[in-house]
Amino acid sequence: MITESTSIEDQVSSNKEAFAVHTKFKGIKLGDCQWTTGFWADKFKLCEDIMVPYMGDVLCGDIGHALNNFKIAAGEKTGEHKGMYWHDGDFYKYMEAQIYVYGHNKDEKILEKLDEYIGIIGKAQEEDGYLQTQIQLREDADRYENRKYHEMYNTGHLLLSACAHYTITGKRNFLDIAIKHADLLHTIFMPETKHYGRFGFNQTQIMGLVKLYRTVGDKKYLELAERFINNRGKYEVEHHTTTEGYPIGDMVQERTALRDATEPVGHAVLALYYYAGATDVYAETGEQALLDALDRLWESVTQKKMYVTGAVGQTHYGASKNRDMIEEGFIDDYMMPNMTAYNETCANLCNAMFSYRMLGVKGESKYADIIELVMYNSALSGISLSGKEYFYANPLRMVNNTRDYDAHKDVTETPERKPYLECFCCPPNLVRTIARVSEWAYNLSENGLVVNLFGSSVLDTKLLDGSTIKVTQETNYPWEGSINLTIDECKSDAFEILVRIPEWVNNASISINGEKVTAEIISGTYAILNREWNAGDVITVNLPLETHFVEGHPRIEEVRNQVAVKRGPVVYCVESPDLPKDTNILDVYINGKEALEAEFKPDFLGGVTTINSELMLRSDNPNSMYKTVKAPQWNSYKTNLVPYFAWSNRGQAEMTVFMPVVW
Missing domain, CATH: 1.50.10.20 (Glycosyltransferase)
Structure with missing residues (x-):
């Protein structure tokens, strides 16, 4: 010291x-x-x-x-x-x-x-x-x-x-x-x-x-x-x-x-x-x-x-x-x-x-x-x-x-x-x-490399023992869930590569040089791959990107009976440019029975994956403080949800992440 x-x-x-x-x-x-x-x-x-x-x-x-x-x-x-x-x-x-x-x-x-x-x-x-x-x-x-x-x-x-x-x-x-x-x-x-x-x-x-x-x-x-x-x-x-x-x-x-x-x-x-x-x-x-x-x-x-x-x-x-x-x-x-x-x-x-x-x-x-x-x-x-x-x-x-x-x-x-x-x-x-x-994106463990974040990149660094490690990562994440990690240079002795398996993923899989890793891959942990690596080895990580509804804890009163839409790490929202003119965002419900379909649009909002969905627009929401409940009047409307980070790039807009759901 x-x-x-x-x-x-x-x-x-x-x-x-x-x-x-x-x-x-x-x-x-x-x-x-x-x-x-x-x-x-x-x-x-x-x-x-x-x-x-x-x-x-x-x-x-x-x-x-x-x-x-x-x-x-x-x-x-x-x-x-x-x-x-x-x-x-x-x-x-x-x-x-x-x-x-x-x-x-x-x-x-x-x-x-x-x-x-x-x-x-x-x-x-x-x-x-x-x-x-x-x-x-x-x-x-x-x-x-x-x-x-x-x-x-x-x-x-x-x-x-x-x-x-x-x-x-x-x-x-x-x-x-x-x-x-x-x-x-x-x-x-x-x-x-x-x-x-x-x-x-x-x-x-x-x-x-x-x-x-x-x-x-x-x-x-x-x-x-x-x-x-x-x-x-x-x-x-x-x-x-x-x-x-x-x-x-x-x-x-x-x-x-x-x-x-x-x-x-x-x-x-x-x-x-x-x-x-x-x-x-x-x-x-x-x-x-x-x-x-x-x-x-x-x-x-x-x-x-x-x-x-x-x-x-x-x-x-x-x-x-x-x-x-x-x-x-x-x-x-x-x-x-x-x-x-x-x-x-x-x-x-x-x-x-x-x-x-x-x-x-x-x-x-x-x-x-x-x-x-x-x-x-x-x-x-x-x-x-x-x-x-x-x-x-x-x-x-x-x-x-x-x-x-x-x-x-x-x-x-x-x-x-x-x-x-x-x-x-x-x-x-x-x-x-x-x-x-x-x-x-990467950390160093006691005897290896840790992969935290995914994105196409080249890594040229040294492990804690001073040996050189070079890795090329190729992926279209977060829009696609396939990630290839190619070892370009490494030491001859065995060392570990830790790959993060996100908490949100189901049925993740990993293969090395085309052979599937048989050990259990657990979401919310690091998969530990320990072996003697060679230049040219390829680790392929598959993180299925499923689109799903997310609900809040029951004590979050404001989102009771409402859902958000999430695909992989990306949270989605609906905003008024994607709704009929003069639609109030508070009249928007989402149809929980219809499939949520992902579509990559390279020329939209800088190139994003949107979620095609069916919304239910309510035409009889109360203007008074309270109103006697009757069967709601619905108008079906098919549109796309956009990533939350990309909202408000088409002029001033209304927007919501959580929507009431109609099952």
């Missing part, structure tokens, strides 16, 4: 990002897996060519104003801070997306642009390391005065972006800024003080500090990350207290110590970033009490508070289990409204980030199932097919003019995607995730 007395220069030069100690699966390096064709290759290409450049135009201009804030703080421009308190963090996430794209394409123009940004940020940083333009450019704000200023959130994204930049490029100009800032944080927050002990709103600094520890090897950053975890629940909290209008207590997960927590509370993004950071800390310390709490919290999130799309954060305004006021977050178990579902894009992504960390720690396929569910549904719903418009909130039903858009116009809740949201945290979060999702 490198000690704290070792110079930063020596640490950086001698210690690449280490594998976490207490994990069953280890990560591959970004760039080791490259998408080639198909779904994720298309998304990455769109990210590279459209999403990231467009985001740069927004954030580096006068609309997003984020770069302007740094220029003003650096003395290169005059003016005042614009944007939310967390706008610095938005810019760091945009930079992180650029870094990941560079990790794949090695375009030197990206590095030149990043160097320009880093130079400005370095000038904006104060001598002692402080760097928060939302404070530096306001005369009425002081450092670490108020948690609502989101200093910890910005810090976390600074550290994450800077570490990614160093790891991928080998350049330390950004890393130096991060180290200087983290050292100041350690000076202020490591000592035991009640004021700073209760500080922090959106605690991405925990993930950032662990990442910095892994990058430079200085244990003080890991200790500070753990201190932020330990401070939660240590100090008494007044009931319903607020900080200048921001609710605290359960809102920021500070009423209960993490190790005692049994369910997520408060703001969904704040909670899940916190849990993801705590998982990073566990991966380094191995503390069982921490893992036990994280197990409970993950189960509660995914089994009692998560939508069928993998989305989380049931409401914009509500109350926690302790009846603290909360925003954008978790409420009671199974309380899952569709039309007013908040489901912030960031929260959905955080659900995947938390699950990815738990996957590494536990090595169980259920975590990869959640990653896949989120990425094909509630993550991608946050961005248009063009790559230039965004959703912040992702409801499961849209009935026009029923949400209070005036109250949050162009901020969070919009009836259609917008090219710029004043609250801009979600777009760069999503874009940076799309840029790096290939890194999640």
Whole structure:
């Protein structure tokens, strides 16, 4: 272990990002897996060519104003801070997306642009390391005065972006800024003080500090990350207290110590970033009490508070289990409204980030199932097919003019995607995730390779023993369920290849070089294939993609007697462009007796599989509050359902995922 007395220069030069100690699966390096064709290759290409450049135009201009804030703080421009308190963090996430794209394409123009940004940020940083333009450019704000200023959130994204930049490029100009800032944080927050002990709103600094520890090897950053975890629940909290209008207590997960927590509370993004950071800390310390709490919290999130799309954060305004006021977050178990579902894009992504960390720690396929569910549904719903418009909130039903858009116009809740949201945290979060999702496709086990996600790609990496493994994956997933994995190069000794068998699949099968694997293939687990492999060996995985109805838990009152349609990992919906003119989405029922037929349409919505189905349109739904029941009047209508992620790409529309069913 490198000690704290070792110079930063020596640490950086001698210690690449280490594998976490207490994990069953280890990560591959970004760039080791490259998408080639198909779904994720298309998304990455769109990210590279459209999403990231467009985001740069927004954030580096006068609309997003984020770069302007740094220029003003650096003395290169005059003016005042614009944007939310967390706008610095938005810019760091945009930079992180650029870094990941560079990790794949090695375009030197990206590095030149990043160097320009880093130079400005370095000038904006104060001598002692402080760097928060939302404070530096306001005369009425002081450092670490108020948690609502989101200093910890910005810090976390600074550290994450800077570490990614160093790891991928080998350049330390950004890393130096991060180290200087983290050292100041350690000076202020490591000592035991009640004021700073209760500080922090959106605690991405925990993930950032662990990442910095892994990058430079200085244990003080890991200790500070753990201190932020330990401070939660240590100090008494007044009931319903607020900080200048921001609710605290359960809102920021500070009423209960993490190790005692049994369910997520408060703001969904704040909670899940916190849990993801705590998982990073566990991966380094191995503390069982921490893992036990994280197990409970993950189960509660995914089994009692998560939508069928993998989305989380049931409401914009509500109350926690302790009846603290909360925003954008978790409420009671199974309380899952569709039309007013908040489901912030960031929260959905955080659900995947938390699950990815738990996957590494536990090595169980259920975590990869959640990653896949989120990425094909509630993550991608946050961005248009063009790559230039965004959703912040992702409801499961849209009935026009029923949400209070005036109250949050162009901020969070919009009836259609917008090219710029004043609250801009979600777009760069999503874009940076799309840029790096290939890194999640594979892991390394103790003696082999783990296949988590499916998509045509080439993998060129090293197993934990240092031997080279090269694999080509060919598939048209998620529209088809056949996957071929060709071993292009490997060691001569036996090793294992673990292939995820999704929980949703029935009758999966695997063959090697045309011979069927006779061992039982169990859904919701990894199939373990252990043998001596040779170059040219082909593993064929068949995951039958059956279209089926999904019903909710009986306690989810809003979807009682309703169903959603799912095929493989993709959740479907019906939207008004596929209905007769002036049809109210609330008049739509689905015929449960008619077959659901899948059809791939290469020229529709960017190339998707739709589900042909028969709907029953009710013509006598009541306009009054209540109405005496009579036999409904139906009009049959055959149409197609579209993937949920692709809705709202044909103009403003009504939409629903869950539909009442007529048997």
